[in-house]
Amino acid sequence: MPGMKRAPLLTLLLALGTPAGALVxxxxxxxxxPWKSADRxxxxxxxxxxxxxxxxxGAVLAAGLPVRAVNAEDIPAxxxxxxxxxxxxEATAFARALRVGTYPAVLLVREGRVLNAWEGTFAGDLGLAGKD
Structure with a gap:
């Protein structure tokens, strides 16, 4: 629909797709x-x-939610x-306790529970071109 703006969180979730390959x-x-959990x-x-x-x-930060970064596997990035x-x-133990199978992984968390999970590469293609 022309002129319709997508919500940043919805855009992020569309970009990430489904959790089909996630082990989380x-x-x-x-x-x-180590952080105080937010509602989402x-x-x-x-x-x-x-x-x-x-x-x-860029997509994660544009979603408008608090962002937590966990750099696992002992080599700073x-x-x-x-x-x-x-x-x-401890960060690596956190990732392994979640059973993250592929890095990067993005987790949408609500009230301390995993609501959605995505693992793997991100090309930034939302697959929406030409679908107005």
Whole structure:
């Protein structure tokens, strides 16, 4: 529909697609973590070998929810300016307790429980071209 704006969170969820390949179990509570949980939040779990995550970070930050970054696997990797990153053995243990199978992983969390999960590459293509 011409002139219709998409909500940033909806756009992100459309971009991420379905959780078909995710090993993270929907509905599971988050393992122990160092931040105060928000009502709804996005958690990005990534490692040093994910490549360029610029488009993914852009989509995640545009969603308008608190963003938590978990840099797993003991080799520091950057996150966007202003995003606090949790690193170290506890961050890796968190990712493994969630059963993250592929980095990067994006989790939509509501009240401390995984509402949706996506794992794998992100090309930024929403698949919406020509579907007005």
């Amino acid at each position: 179990r929907l509905g599971d509570p988050l393992p122990t973590h 939040e996005l958690i990005v779990v990534y490692s040093h070998d994910c490549g360029d995550l610029g488009e993914l970070w 950057p996150a966007p300016k202003g995003v606090n990153v949790w690193r170290g053995p």
